[in-house]
Amino acid sequence: MTKNLGTTLRGSLRWRIFLFFLALIGLIMAAVLGMVYRTTYGHTLAQIREQLQAGYGVLDNAMAARSGLQRQVTATIAGDYGLKDELVNARPDSAESLTVALDNYRRRGEAGIALATDPERRVLASTDSRLKPGMSFPRPELLQGEAPADALLILEGRLFHVTATPVFAPRPNLIGYLVMGFAIDDAEALRLARLTGSSLSLFGGTPAAPVRLAASEAEGPAQRLLALAPAGVSTQASRDGEYVVYRAELSAAGTAPIQLLMHRSLTDALSDYRALSLQLLAIVLFALGAAGIGAFLVASTVSRPIQAMVDYVRRIGSGDYAARPPEERRGEVGVLAKEFAAMQAGIAEREAAISHLAYHDPLTGLPNRNRFQLALAEALAARHDATRLAVLVMDLDRFKDINDTLGHLAGDELLQQAARRLEQCRREGDVLARLGGDEFALLVPQIGARDIIGIGLHYREAFAAPFALEGIELEVAATVGVAVCPEHGEQAGTLLQHAEVAMYVGKGKRLPYCIYNSKLDHHSLLRLSLMGELKAAIERGELALYVQPKLDIAAGQIAGLECLVRWVHPVHGFIPPDEFIPLAEQTGAVRHLTAWVLDEAMAWAARWRTAGHGLKCAVNLSAVDLMDRGLHDLVEAGLKRHGLPPEALVLEVTESAVMSDPDKAVALLGELKAAGLRLSIDDYGTGYSSMAQLKRLPVHELKIDKSFVLDVVNNPDDAIIVRSTIELGHNMALSVVAEGVESAEALRLLGSWGCDLAQGYHLSKPMPAKDFLAWLEHSPWPAKGRLQEVRRA
């Protein structure tokens, strides 16, 4: 897991740096390439446009130059006496001599055609069969003036650059005209194309229906481009690529203008840059590779010290505080290493403190339960088959009473003193620990069979002398429970548990020490486990509310009932309240129990009131409840929630419960009484309360313990106690309840003594609350509330 994390970190950091640089360089290169392409494209386009424009200028110049040359040639020939002679002598019907001469001049002038007319522009002779002698020259406008003129002329689909000049003999005596035609054919177009550096085409006809006259290329997009291109320079996309086109019109003699089209393929021009692009791409790839390696190296230099830090921190994390920080002294990593070293020292220090805390009891400074269990486990592991090992557990008798009476500070002081004495008694090799509360434990790693009792007694000696607490000499005894390995278990947990069980048993039997015996176990274990289970039992609804009715003897009516709790355990079955209530008081779970009983009782009371019975429900409070400052609020909230008046609830407290902290109890009871609740003293006669104390209690009722009532009919002593208690109660203005009324005779007797209320098997055993109404239905006594209702009705 850690390894993966490290790898991921290393990978991610290095790769992120690496990829970042790579991406950056890639982006820059892409931008450069893109810009180069854009610039190249734009530049090429502009260049070709310029080239075409310049090409047209060149073409224009070439045509003009040629025109001048042709004029000179023509004029020279026109000045030739031989021509003049032939011309003057020629007649349309007899021009053979002139024709031959013209052909000669045509060759001399490298012209395509040559012809001569008379001054009236009738053809006298021609080297071209299409222009027959006798016909009028088709472009008479060329044959004018005294100077040579030239024009483009289409003759039967062929394009000629013709130059016409008058022939004088001498000037101004006009004897005819000489016309020389220079063919502009594909070869000429090619020559011009080479001159201008672009493809060149010439079209006759109309723009809509062009007729090819001459072109530098046999095939090409010229005709398609002609249909698209406007005059001047333009860029046109054709199906075979992009072209830059120059279109112009050349005026022709007698026909529509001739379309001149020059074009260059932009695609081809750009292909010249392909080699450049490839070189650039190669450079880019090289740069990417070089930058990639560089970025990787840089990334590694950054990540290596970090990786060292990671390894270092990982070692610290696994608890190796001796790890040396990496040798990096520069930069942030150096600072980080220094900080980590400081942190390492801090952690080591705190861990020592924490581990001391974890393994030691802060009050006594002795090892705690964890440390003890660890030592025990180690000792068990080191034990040889032949040797035996003992675990001693002891707790202080009456520690709770001392704590309650003298306060927690005194209790703590007692524990510290006890710890010191035990430590003094501790033999070499034994491990002493405080398990918690007033419980101490000892591990005796090696013990002979006969030494077991001796060891127990040895440590018990620590408690022989009285303890001095707040100036009081206090006798504190301890009970020791012993479990021996291998007889009582070979596991640390088992041994400790068994020693505790032995201790509980010893305490119960008031023994100074007790050695574990498997027979002890069942009951003890059950008790221990029940303590933990009670809270869950409440939540799971394993508790049930039982009630036992109370009879108003004088009125012969059911005046109320006492609510009792029953626990039906899913495994152990019915558990009597005598078993688990004291346990609950010890563990503090009694608060939850009381809250549950109160809530249940009030819920039932509310239900019965709805049914018309104004019965008083009595709930028992424990000594713990009386110490609870939240009890008053709990009761008030319950009454409110269930819509009950306070007098519907009777709270029963035992004498002993009150006596554990009479001041607090009296204060709480006073509050409850003031709130309108009825209070009752339960189990009266079993405690040691003085009359003075009884007098202080703000109660309404006194319940005589059933031990006095059960045999009241036959036992005269009990009769005296009961009778005098009744009188006592009445004298103190308390109503008196007799518990344990099991016969009609007893009830009669109690009635004759003026006892107010009776409770016991004679009326009913405790029954589930839900059965109460049915019981009431069949009982000989009506409910008190019912009568009131009848009376009201």
Place this chain on the structure above:
Amino acid sequence: MKRMMMGILAALSLAPVAHAKDLQVQIASAEGPLAEAVIWVEGKAGAPAAKTAVLDQIKKAFVPFILPVQVGTTVDFPNSDPINHHVYSFSPAKRFDMKLFKGQNQPHTLVFDQAGIVTVGCNIHDWMLGYVVVIDGPWFAQSDGKGEARLSVPDQGPWRFQVFHPRLGNAPLAVEPVLTGDSASIRLTQALKPDPRQRRVYD
């Protein structure tokens, strides 16, 4: 110039005296007096006398520029230049060509026996231009620098006046002068063509 004057004097001296009278002719256009114009009246007078005239080549020009002759006149082309000339004419009235090469004793006279305008050129020097105005009759004269000429005419009219000058066209022009006693005034209303001699030679 001297020879030209001599030629004119000869022509005048040879004109028949009887049955004729002289007219003082004045020719002018909008531009002013027209010199060198040949003016004649149609008509014959007995047998033509055998006459000679000279059309010289001086400084690559024909001298005179316009030479009026009567039909049958022998015109000499002496070539006073130190270079060769090759004079020719394709005019229907007289077609000829004649090489006037130096050092070769070639014949250089021609008889102009047909009336008409003969345009003379040189095949070597294209700009050279001259006219021989061949008139069928003796009644002709040529205007001087003031546009004046003394023209002998038959006693009896009517006279049909003809004028030739290249600035008026390639053919003779019939004109109706204003006659006042012995003087005739020819007023040319048309615009004159440029003088062919003064034009720049094209090539």
